[in-house]
Amino acid sequence: MELRDRITQALKQAMKDKDAARLATLRLISAAIKDQEIAGRGVDGAPCVGDPEIMAILAKMTKQRNESARAYEEGGRLDLAERELSEITVIEEFLPRQLDDDEVAAAIDKAISDVGATTIRDMGKIMGKLKERHAGQMDFGTVGPQVKDRLAS
Template identity: 70%
Template sequence: MDLRDRVNTALKTAMKDKDTARLTTLRLINAAIKDQDIARRGTDDASGVTDTDILAILAKMTKQRQESVRAYEEGGRLDLAEREAGEIAIIEEFLPRQLSEEEIETAVDDVITETGATSIRDMGKIMGRLKDKYAGQMDFGAVGPKVKSRLG
C-alpha cells in the first residue's frame, strides 16, 4: 500500500472513531499532498506525487511543527506546544524509522565511496544520492555538515 493510500485509510478510520485531533492532522497531510498534485499539473512532470515526494512533505511538516514546539515552549504556551507535539507523533507514523547517528555515518561513508567523491565540489552529488536512498530517514540539514567535514 502506498503512502497516499495509508493516509486515506487512516483518515477514514479517524472519521469512524471520531478522533478529531487525529482527523485534523490527517486532513492537513492530505491537503499538502493535494497541493503538490495541483502544483505539478502545469509542469512537464504531471504524473502526480510519488511516495518519495510524500516523504519529503511529511518531513517538512514535522520540521515545521518541531520549530513551533520550540517557539511555543519559549513563549510559555505549553498547551499549544503539546498540540504540535501530538501532530508530530501522528505525522511520524507515516515516516520510515529514523537512522541512528552510527547508521548515518555509515550511509555517508558508503555514498562517498560509491560516488568516488574527493572534494567539496562533489557534495551535491552525494546529497542527491543520500536523498534518493534515505528519504525521510535522516535530517539532511544535519547531514550536510557531516558530508562537508568528510570532504573538506
C-alpha cells in the same frame, strides 16, 4: 499499500473513532498532498504526486512542526508546543524509520566511497546520493555539516 491509500485509510478510521486531534492532522496531510497535486498538474492534468513526493511533504511538515514547537516552548506556550508534537507523532507514522547516528554516519561513508569524493566540491553528488537512497530517513539539514566535516578531514 501505497502511501496515499494508507493516509486515506487512517483518515477514515479516525472519523470512525471520533479522534478529533488525529483527524485534524490527517486532514492537514491530505490537504498538503492535494495542494501539491494542484501545483504540479501538467498539461495532461494527470496527478504527479507519488510516494517520494508525499514523503517529502511529510518530512517538510515534520520539520515545520518541530520549529514551531521549539518556538512555542521558548515563548512559554507549552500547550501549543504539545499540540505540535502530537501532530508530529501522527505524521511520522507514515514516514520510514529514521536512521540513528551510527547508521547516518555509515550512510555518509558509503555515499562518499560510492561517489569517489575527495573534496568539498563533491558535496552535491554525495547529498544527491543520500537523498536518493535515504529519502525521509534522515534530516538533511544536519547531514550536510557532517558531510562537510568528513570531506574536510
